[in-house]
Amino acid sequence: MKFSRSSGVLLHPTSLPGPYGIGELGPAAFAWIDWLAEAGCSLWQVLPLGPTSYGDSPYQCFSAFAGNPYLVSFDLLLEAGLLQPADLEGIPYFDPDWVDFGTLYRWKLNVLDRAYDRFLQGGYEKMAKSFRAFQKRESAWLVDFALFMALKDAHEGHPWWEWADGLKLRDKAAIAKARKTHAAAITKQAFRQFLFFEQWKAVRAYAHEKGIQIVGDIPIFVAYDSSDVWANPELFHLNANGDLTAQAGVPPDYFSETGQLWGNPLYRWDVHQATGYAWWFERLRAVLSQVDILRLDHFRGFYDYWEIPGNATTAIKGEWKPGPGADFFIKLRDALGELPIIAEDLGDLRPEVYDLRDQFELPGMKILVFAFGVEHPSLFLPHNYTQNTVVYTGTHDNDTAIGWYTRIPEPERDFARRYMARDGSDVAWDLIREAWRSVSVLAVTSMQDLLSLGNEARMNLPGTVGVHNWSWRARADAFTPDLQARLYETNFLYGRLKEDLT
Numbered sequence: 001m002k003f004s005r006s007s008g009v010l011l012h013p014t015s016l017p018g019p020y021g022i023g024e025l026g027p028a029a030f031a032w033i034d035w036l037a038e039a040g041c042s043l044w045q046v047l048p049l050g051p052t053s054y055g056d057s058p059y060q061c062f063s064a065f066a067g068n069p070y071l072v073s074f075d076l077l078l079e080a081g082l083l084q085p086a087d088l089e090g091i092p093y094f095d096p097d098w099v100d101f102g103t104l105y106r107w108k109l110n111v112l113d114r115a116y117d118r119f120l121q122g123g124y125e126k127m128a129k130s131f132r133a134f135q136k137r138e139s140a141w142l143v144d145f146a147l148f149m150a151l152k153d154a155h156e157g158h159p160w161w162e163w164a165d166g167l168k169l170r171d172k173a174a175i176a177k178a179r180k181t182h183a184a185a186i187t188k189q190a191f192r193q194f195l196f197f198e199q200w201k202a203v204r205a206y207a208h209e210k211g212i213q214i215v216g217d218i219p220i221f222v223a224y225d226s227s228d229v230w231a232n233p234e235l236f237h238l239n240a241n242g243d244l245t246a247q248a249g250v251p252p253d254y255f256s257e258t259g260q261l262w263g264n265p266l267y268r269w270d271v272h273q274a275t276g277y278a279w280w281f282e283r284l285r286a287v288l289s290q291v292d293i294l295r296l297d298h299f300r301g302f303y304d305y306w307e308i309p310g311n312a313t314t315a316i317k318g319e320w321k322p323g324p325g326a327d328f329f330i331k332l333r334d335a336l337g338e339l340p341i342i343a344e345d346l347g348d349l350r351p352e353v354y355d356l357r358d359q360f361e362l363p364g365m366k367i368l369v370f371a372f373g374v375e376h377p378s379l380f381l382p383h384n385y386t387q388n389t390v391v392y393t394g395t396h397d398n399d400t401a402i403g404w405y406t407r408i409p410e411p412e413r414d415f416a417r418r419y420m421a422r423d424g425s426d427v428a429w430d431l432i433r434e435a436w437r438s439v440s441v442l443a444v445t446s447m448q449d450l451l452s453l454g455n456e457a458r459m460n461l462p463g464t465v466g467v468h469n470w471s472w473r474a475r476a477d478a479f480t481p482d483l484q485a486r487l488y489e490t491n492f493l494y495g496r497l498k499e500d501l502t
Helices: 027-038 074-080 101-120 125-137 139-154 172-181 183-209 227-231 269-274 278-288 326-336 351-359 401-407 410-420 427-437 481-493
Strands: 006-010 043-045 213-218 246-250 260-265 293-296 304-309 319-322 341-343 364-367 389-392 442-446
Touching (some): 101 183, 183 213, 269 278
Parallel strands (some): 389 442
Antiparallel strands (some): 246 260, 304 319
16 A cells, blocks of 8 residues: 555553543543644554553453453543443542553443443433444454453453363353353443444544544454454464463564563464465454554564464574465455555564565564664664655654663764764654654654653563553643644654645
8 A cells, every 4th residue: 555655643542641540532532633633644653452451561452353441431421421420439549640550440440330330221222223233243253252351250350261161162051151141241341342432433533534544553463361362262373272382472582582472372374374364354354444554563473483382481492483474465455455554574584574565565664763773774774764664763662762862872872963963952853853854654753752751651661561561641731732833843844744634
């Protein structure tokens, strides 16, 4: 798919401001879209929107299809009459700078249950009709997901492989009994999904009205503790008892002597190929119904991947195995047409991975905080870019620009200052300017870098389960007219203003 020269900001919805402990798909989301559009941008990049599990990472979700109920807007539920002001009395204290997922889990889901209880009391005929239509339309994944979540609640959150064998291995009689026993809880879970998708649909439609496209993110692997794996064990490397026989990760490298053990189950690509990649294509269709452009995480895994034994405790012992390669993307293009995909092609990759990317004309990624290291010429320096790339000041896995600049060695800082012809006193915006004026067709920065925030605002530190991972939030007063004007001017200067749709 050919993209137009444009720009955008990476800001996950959880990071939006608001009074209820986490960003929501309500007034703050609409205000953010207004602010972004008036800054001349045409892209809003988000992280995966699924229901997060232990560790709160949007890259480890209970489903590759479902939405995150934490994002459901209470303000919109108040407008719809599903909540009353009394339902929100006694709100816990929430730090405006961070999401407290533990407190949120105990409080917000209970409030959502009150909304569901009020829905059951009747008087919402139009909504009930829409809910029935949603259940029918999304039944391919929703039936299994709602049961999975109801069973998790019944098992106090324990992973599915710790359930009794009948449920763990999906014995027909056990599953049928569970559907009857937990019927009310199943419908409650489906209703949470209905609320999320109705609100997200409205947010996306408003973004389109304002000339904003949403860039989504799709992890190549799914979580072991997910309805996807539980309901489709034949698609993954599991034994008859549901145990991992192989898991994902990356081998030892300069950064880690033992590699990275991710713990995600690996795909049985032969089975996927035999089905015409049916599950994968349904997954991609589902995500493309929520977003306009997809960042395909760990693109390398479609060429080859590091297979680690299922019982391994490090990633040292493993072997490279071939992925589906071009066959996957040929059939994907035949099924879905042009591919609105950005290939996450970072890391030490073989030339064949780039060949696969280029065969389908997928734009790769350039990261400016990688550009000024000791090895030169770096492919991340802007003068080495090609047009069919997406340049970022940094991603959700990188430090902020300020955090990066304060911790790198002085020779690297010196080279960065000389390269950008700047003194380093405004380094976040120095990087933004370099990204925007580059030839890359798309340029993206994070909200943290727009605000020139330091390491304390980092979104994630890979390989850790930190107290602040995934939890950063912007304050309402961060979205100032001055900041907006500065971003607009940068878009104007470097030819990235969104098209005027009026």
